[in-house]
Amino acid sequence: MEQKPWLKLYPEEIPFELSYGNTPLPAFLKEAAEQFPDLTSIHFMGKELKFKEVYHSALKFAAYLKQLGLQKGDRVAIMLPNCPQSVITFFGTMLAGGVVVPTNPLYMDRELEYQMKDSGAKVIVTMDILYPRTARVMPNTKLEHIIVTAIKDFLPFPKNLIYPFIQKKQYGITVQVEHHGHNHLLKEILKGTVPEEIELSIDFENDLAVLQYTGGTTGFPKGVMLTHKNLVANAKMCAAWLYKARKGKESVLGIIPFFHVYGMTTVMFLSIMQGNKMILLPKFDAETALKTIQKQRPTLFPGAPTIYIGLLNHPELTKYDLSSIDACISGSAPLPVEIQQRFEEVTGGKLVEGYGLTETSPVTHSNFVWDRPRVKGSIGVPWPDTDAAIISAETGEPLPPKEIGEIGIKGPQVMKGYWNRPDDSEQAFRNGWFLTGDIGYMDEEGYFYVVDRKKDMIIAGGFNIYPREIEEVLYEHSDVQELVVAGIPDPYRGETVKAYIVLKEGAAVTEEELNQFARKHLAAYKVPRIYEFRNELPKTAVGKILRRVLVDEEKRKFDERKEA
Structure with a gap:
């Protein structure tokens, strides 16, 4: 208890230690189908699927993958928004x-x-409108099969007839794919395949369930190896933390995407394990979300600060009844205190900040949702079975309270390592502690605080963005001589991406031209929102660009604007 002072703070309902058993993730869906066969598992734009329907569809998909020759341990990429297909194929x-x-x-x-090559995925599940992109990269990867689905496939009548016209208007394309050769239609698979009960042969502690990509400032994203035990442990920790939530009685609003480990664990896995209804939205739109909350009455709402900010800033917020919401844990980025207070006033529920990383499945810390006061500016205390410490850069040993160092984590949710990167895996740990790259301190009670990030990763709107990846794209432009990308303060997104550019002599490229160039090679959320052209960039004596100097400049300007 002395080494884990936070345990003294736990309400009696939260145990210090949990039992994880030996049940791999897919077995929980079978259990839910047996325990809650006729309860709604998924609500999606008016369509509802029961737990037994989701399980039978997952069995059909599994049988089809085996027909395609999928072996144990083979990788299957799932490139979908939040929809029933993502749960079924997962x-x-x-x-x-x-x-x-x-x-x-x-x-x-x-x-x-890059991701397909690095993971060695053999199969990819994707949307119809994304098929052309997938087909273009297929010859350069180990992909053997593309399984295609469409939003309309799981919409009720008449939405399923209307949606293709909306989609064409929105994206400007209509894609037709035949169920033939290496192309497969999920609709045909689920219609024609017979579900077969499967004998699972999964090593709970060691077999991978998910290869989740994250990144860093030293190169392209790395595959984080998450085992069945890692993910089951974190979902069970979450259930223990939300001790007032009733099994088989809660509804969870699923806006946080499942391709993000936070949405995957706190919405998908937790809902399947607890018999909760998932109310899925394929993307965040404030008005759609408000209407959905009023109509579907979700009780749990994991999210990111940008989502809560977007709802609170909607001009017609007061028209909507959000009183069904009991609890929200905010992740992905720091949660402003004023947003927390306003959201609780509007909903009457609790909103607390949590902390975690892809490498920890993801949650390690949170403020208490009920029965304990929140601590301003703190990420909270470690979850059950989770040990945390502030690690000295000099000795690698834990530091006493109030001393600043790197946050280290131990626990059953900590990753197995990085995919095919033994050196990176080894460097991520010191004396048994996983080093988070975040600098912080712990107070005497056991509350943790993040004061800075050791890494230069940008968190904008809940997305992790890695400057070097953007820099490498912009460096390909023939007019660019030198550049650096940094995250600068943004009142809505938390941070936004800014590129500082030094052009070659005589070059005259415009901000708009650079922006169009970046959009050809990067996802929209990674594209710089601001470009600043400079004659030179700040550097060390040996020529290393000082990104931190530029970031500090922006923070000073931001603080001055706030004070004004």
């Missing part, structure tokens, strides 16, 4: 013994090709 892949590679639907060719 669990179907695991039932077949495969490893899921969650893939952002916003990825452009370069990003998609």
Whole structure:
């Protein structure tokens, strides 16, 4: 208790330690189908699926993957927004013994090709409008099969007839794919395949469930190896933390995408394990979300600060009844205190800040939702079975309270390592502690605080953005001599991406031209929002560009504007 002072703060309902058993993730869907067969598992734009329907569809998908020759441990990429297909194919892949590679639907060719090559995925599940992009990268990867679905496939009548026209108006394309050769239609698979019960042969502690990509400032994204135990442990920790939530009685608003480990764990896995209804939205639109909350009455709402800010800033917020919301844990980026207070006033529920990383499945800390006061500016205390400490850069040992160092984590949710990167895996740990790259301190009670990021990663609107990836794209422009990309303060997105550019002599490229160039190679959320042209960039004596100097300049300007 002395080494974990936060345990003294736990309400009696939260145990210090949990039992994780030996049940792999897909077995929880089978349990839910047996325990809650006729309860709604998924609500999607008016369509509802029961737990038994989701399970039978997942079994059909698993059987089809096995027919395609999928072996245990083979990777299956899932490039979908939040929709019933994402849940079905996720669990179907695991039932077949495969490893899921969650893939952002916003990825452009370069990003998609890199992830497919690095993961060695054999199969990808994607949307019809994303098929051309997937087909273009396929020859340069190990992909053997493309499984295609469409939003309309799981819409009720008459929405399923109307949606293709809306989609064409929105995206300007209509894609027709035949169920033939290496192209497969999920609708045909679920119609024609017979579900078969599968005997799972999964090593709970060691077998991978998910290969989740994250990045850093030293190169392209790395595959984080998350085992069944990692993900089950974190979902069970979440259930323990939300101790007032009733099994089989809650509804969870699923806006946080499942290709992000936070949405995957706190919405998809937790809902399946607890018999909760998932209310899924394929993208965040404030008005749609407000209407959905009023009509569907969700009780739990994991989110990111930008989502809560977007709702609070909607001009007709007061028209909507949000009183069904009991609890929200905010992740992905720091949560402003004023947003927390306003959201609680509007909903009458609780909104608390949590903390975690892709490498920790993801949550390690949170403020208490009920029965304890929140601590301003704190990320909270470690979850059950989670040990945390402030690690000295000099000794690698834990520091006493109020001393600043790097946050280190131990616990069953900590990753197995980085995919095919043994050196990076080894460097991520010191004396058994996973080093988060975040600098902070712990107070005497056991509350943790983040004061800075060791890494230069940008968190904009809940997305992790890695400057070097953007820099490498912009450096390909023939007019660019030198540049650096940094995250600067933004009142809505938390941070926004800014590029500082030094042009070659005589060059006259405009901000708009650079922007168009970047959009050809990067997902929209990575494209710089601001470009600043400079004659030179600040550097060290050996020529290293001082990104931090530029960031500090922007922070000073931001603070001055706030004070004014």
